Amino acid sequence: MTLTELANPSRFLALAGRILPWLVAATALVLLIGLYQSATAPDDYQQGATVKIMFIHVPNAWLSMFVWGVMSVAALGTLVWRHPLADVAQKAAAPIGAAFTFLALVTGSLWGRPMWGTYWQWDARLTSVLILFLMYLGLMALWRAVDDPSRAARAAAVLTLVGAINIPIIKFSVDWWNTLHQPASVFRMGGSTLDRAFLIPLLVMAVGFTLLFLTLHIAAMRNEILRRRVRTLQMLQASTSAV
């Protein structure tokens, strides 16, 4: 099946119906394995058991940026190729990305209090992630503010691409500025600094949360296609009753 064929909403609905049960099962399985490994991981010699917060904080933080990346590709699809599913993908991803960003902020805060002695610090990493969260909310508000989905899609696509500038700022903030937040310890030059006892549960949880995003995103895209069909039929109903 080519990308052009998949761009047909009816074909996408049929495909979503077939793959969603498998994705749900895979997500549940990987997350259960990840949770078991997180629960049985040893305490860190400095952080003690609070290291367990890392297994949920880091996947959410990664996904907060990954989802914006997905939305940026979809925004290009809207503006450049006018792909029929691009703005559907973009709109459906925003609330999920906002939820992951919210969780990254709050779990980071709950991890920071015992480790740093504070819930919040206006350092470059924390502030740039807060800006990302506010941008997600702004994007969701924009979708709600404009009635016509195609007009809203173009405005949202421009905002998404402008907001994408924040992603490298978040990623490299710990290198460019002196921050309370620790520098990268998994994806870095010279390899991960994490011991395998922590790295494996972390990667399993990251795969599990990525599958969760994929599942929720496809389900939310299906809902958005149906919502647009409702809108089309309502307009058709209004036009026929007006004649």
Next chain:
Amino acid sequence: MSLGPYATFIVTSYALVTAVVAALIVWVIVDYRRQKARLHDLEASGVVRRSGRSAVDAS
């Protein structure tokens, strides 16, 4: 499994993630059912797509 002196922070973190993920799952399920019900209602009132195919069905 002992969570040490900071158990509250760990348990709160996991509980919060569980709650938000559960809310997302409920949101997509409820929204799906709502859109399908609205489409059924519209089709039952005689409004059909230009193609003539059902808007609820996948194809």
